[in-house]
Amino acid sequence: xxxxxxxxxxxxxxxxxxxxxxxxxxxxxxxxxxxxxxxxxxxxxxxxxxxxxxxxxx
Numbered sequence: 001x002x003x004x005x006x007x008x009x010x011x012x013x014x015x016x017x018x019x020x021x022x023x024x025x026x027x028x029x030x031x032x033x034x035x036x037x038x039x040x041x042x043x044x045x046x047x048x049x050x051x052x053x054x055x056x057x058x
Contacts, residue, residue, distance in 0.1 A: 020026040028034055039049040 015021070020029055035052045036049045037053075038046040039052065041047050
């Protein structure tokens with residue numbers, strides 16, 4: 001009975017999705033220059049947005 005209660009309980013994620021992951025994301029968020037984390041490819045599948053994140057800001 002105790003193990004069933006422990007397995008079905010809620011858990012709090014260690015890192016929330018909306019929290020900045022690095023100091024660079026925090027800097028961009030403060031200046032409203034957010035870059036997307038993922039972008040769809042030609043088939044509609046989500047992939048990391050490397051080009052948008054690695055190009056220097058203009």
